[in-house]
Amino acid sequence: ASIKDAVSKTTPEKIGAIAGDLAAVEEIFALKLLMASLGSKNTDCRQDGAALDPALGRASYIFNPTIEGIEQADAVLIIGANPRFEASVLNARIRK
Structure with a gap:
């Protein structure tokens, strides 16, 4: 099955992306745009599992x-x- 078929059979909440530590900023930005076009906000770059408290923001x-x-x-x-x-x-x- 193609990626398009797989994406069409699921919901945005079940789609996610993790940016690798060797990815360039342009590639990560393109990935973020792709995820937004799919309706998913599930993006991350913390491969080490670093815990960031969303309540503290930046x-x-x-x-x-x-x-x-x-x-x-x-x-x-x-x-x-x-x-x-x-x-x-x-x-x-x-x-x-």
């Missing part, structure tokens, strides 16, 4: 602290900016 994987959380940072690297002049609240938190 905060569970981007490693960016909040302004309040900057005080707990072990190190802060700022390139091309001077928080003393450009972000005084952030500067105060960094210096704390």
Whole structure:
């Protein structure tokens, strides 16, 4: 049976895709578009089974602290900016 026949015999909820760690961004984007055209939102790239909490949104994987959380940072690297002049609240938190 062809892929088209198999897809037509199932529902979007039963279709999924996992992007490999060697796939280029263009290939992954094309896969995402294909899945969207099939009506499926079941895409992933976590082959290692990393647990991301959907309730935290992007905060569970981007490693960016909040302004309040900057005080707990072990190190802060700022390139091309001077928080003393450009972000005084952030500067105060960094210096704390």
